Amino acid sequence: MSDSSKHIAVLGGGPCGLYAARVLTRAGYAVTVLDKGDRPGGLATSHLRNGNWYDMGCHMLHEFDKEIYEDIMEMMGEESIPVQLDAKIRWAGSFYRYPLQPKDMLRGIDFFTLCYYVLGLFAAQLRSNLVPWVPKNSEEALIMLYGHPLYEFFFKDFTHRYWGIHPSELSATFVTQKMPRLSAVDMIKKWLAKVGIKDRNVRAVDSALLEETLHYSRTGAESMPRCIAKAVEAKGGNVIQNAEVTRIVIDEVTHRVKAVRYRQNGEDLELACDECISTIPIPHLAQRADPLPPEEVLVAAREIRYKPIAIYGLLVNKPKCIDALYIYYRDRAFHRVGEPKNAGLKVEPPDHSILIVETTCEIGDEKWQGTDEIKERIFSDLEAENICTRDDVVQVNILHSENGYPIFALGFEPQLEKIKSWVKSIPNLQTAGRQGAFTYPNMHSAMRMGARAAEAAMARLRS
Ligand SMILES: Cc1cc2nc3c(=O)[nH]c(=O)nc-3n(C[C@H](O)[C@H](O)[C@H](O)COP(=O)(O)OP(=O)(O)OC[C@H]3O[C@@H](n4cnc5c(N)ncnc54)[C@H](O)[C@@H]3O)c2cc1C
Numbered sequence: 001m002s003d004s005s006k007h008i009a010v011l012g013g014g015p016c017g018l019y020a021a022r023v024l025t026r027a028g029y030a031v032t033v034l035d036k037g038d039r040p041g042g043l044a045t046s047h048l049r050n051g052n053w054y055d056m057g058c059h060m061l062h063e064f065d066k067e068i069y070e071d072i073m074e075m076m077g078e079e080s081i082p083v084q085l086d087a088k089i090r091w092a093g094s095f096y097r098y099p100l101q102p103k104d105m106l107r108g109i110d111f112f113t114l115c116y117y118v119l120g121l122f123a124a125q126l127r128s129n130l131v132p133w134v135p136k137n138s139e140e141a142l143i144m145l146y147g148h149p150l151y152e153f154f155f156k157d158f159t160h161r162y163w164g165i166h167p168s169e170l171s172a173t174f175v176t177q178k179m180p181r182l183s184a185v186d187m188i189k190k191w192l193a194k195v196g197i198k199d200r201n202v203r204a205v206d207s208a209l210l211e212e213t214l215h216y217s218r219t220g221a222e223s224m225p226r227c228i229a230k231a232v233e234a235k236g237g238n239v240i241q242n243a244e245v246t247r248i249v250i251d252e253v254t255h256r257v258k259a260v261r262y263r264q265n266g267e268d269l270e271l272a273c274d275e276c277i278s279t280i281p282i283p284h285l286a287q288r289a290d291p292l293p294p295e296e297v298l299v300a301a302r303e304i305r306y307k308p309i310a311i312y313g314l315l316v317n318k319p320k321c322i323d324a325l326y327i328y329y330r331d332r333a334f335h336r337v338g339e340p341k342n343a344g345l346k347v348e349p350p351d352h353s354i355l356i357v358e359t360t361c362e363i364g365d366e367k368w369q370g371t372d373e374i375k376e377r378i379f380s381d382l383e384a385e386n387i388c389t390r391d392d393v394v395q396v397n398i399l400h401s402e403n404g405y406p407i408f409a410l411g412f413e414p415q416l417e418k419i420k421s422w423v424k425s426i427p428n429l430q431t432a433g434r435q436g437a438f439t440y441p442n443m444h445s446a447m448r449m450g451a452r453a454a455e456a457a458m459a460r461l462r463s
Helices: 015-026 066-079 103-109 112-129 137-144 148-163 174-179 183-194 220-234 282-287 294-303 372-384 413-425 443-462
Strands: 008-011 030-034 046-049 052-055 081-084 085-089 096-099 213-216 238-240 243-250 257-264 267-272 275-278 306-316 324-326 336-338 353-360 395-408 429-431
Touching: 008 257, 008 443, 015 443, 030 220, 046 220, 046 238, 046 395, 052 220, 052 353, 066 213, 066 220, 066 443, 085 112, 085 183, 085 413, 096 103, 096 395, 103 174, 112 148, 137 148, 137 174, 137 294, 213 220, 213 238, 213 353, 220 238, 243 267, 257 275, 275 443, 282 294, 282 413, 294 413, 413 429, 429 443
Parallel strands: 008 030, 008 275, 030 238, 085 324, 275 429
Antiparallel strands: 046 052, 081 213, 085 096, 243 257, 257 267, 306 353, 306 395, 324 336, 336 353
């Protein structure tokens, strides 16, 4: 039985926080979601600019978590558009399907280069079979996973440019939590395993499948979080936008969160709560606690950093620009270009298209600001890739997030652990989601994290 007199505060209204609220309101609990954005969805929303919707990087829902997927489909109804995954990688002058397939590698790479990569992989696996070693950083982890030649050719510069950090200064955890597995490499590893040379220690993540249905909408990514927020409100929950959490008030006697303060339209407000699920960036949670946590937790919070993103949403006077949903680029001013119209986005005027050009940056740098020089570099790279010409671009809309990607810098793990231990010491506080757990879930995994946090909160309230 739920106790509707108990109030749960959910901090952050991205997929994780919204889904936590969905689970709680469905079970009859009183919930308030506080989100600083002007619309629900966090990173997974879209922004309306001059009559068109622009995603913060193309966001499509995977079907992997059946229970969540079916629930979302029910909430979205006819707004959901199923679309076949059609992603590509631009590499050494050719296009490869993403995820990378053995067949395509054999076709696209000349025989001697391919032999060189396979030999490199063979040497890396042989080495880790003879002398088991634990990689000290992501450079070593990548070499162990893909071999030296493939690391040098593909991953080294790409990783460095993407993060602004050399792979030797990134933690090996980055590889196990963020790098997608390459099925072509998996296949070669299977051959090597047959002759007794087994894969050890490092394993990258399963991300997309070649034959996969994704879900999108006519208004882009925004539809899914909007539908979840509506379902939460239909069950009596509150989703409050433009509400920035400024203080998490902890009772000095019980050591429990008793209220959350937030700022909305210039006004400071307070919400009393019995449980608190936070999905805001974990360092901010620590820095906004009242009273503040011990000094070593605050020091750790200063060490935990995120990589900001600047997304260039371009309205282009061309009906279609790329032959895919999105394409990854290795050596351009951007690392991915998506064309959401190819997944069903409605574009005005209909004979135009929209490109979502993704870049990583630093707050306030040239990419963040969108200087003329950066725009020029982007346009000339788009032209060089035959995507569109400068003259085709009729509008540039720049979207930002300060918390695009958690940075797994060397040595971040013990710092993160210090903050997480402090959170655990507060009996009615949980931290979850991409920003809250400082990890890389897709939307369905972030929602699963939200559902688990909701279940844990309900179990405590029942006990
Ligand atoms: C470029 C890019 C493309 C992606 N594409 C896909 C994709 O195609 N498919 C997929 O499944 N996943 C994709 N993802 C991952 C997806 O964005 C995340 O899984 C998802 O957004 C995580 O949800 P979350 O709620 O944990 O975090 P977020 O979406 O980051 O939500 C956190 C929320 O907290 C709020 N907040 C922060 N601070 C405060 C504060 N002080 N007070 C109040 N509110 C606050 C923010 O406004 C935000 O709404 C992509 C990610 C990126 C960066």
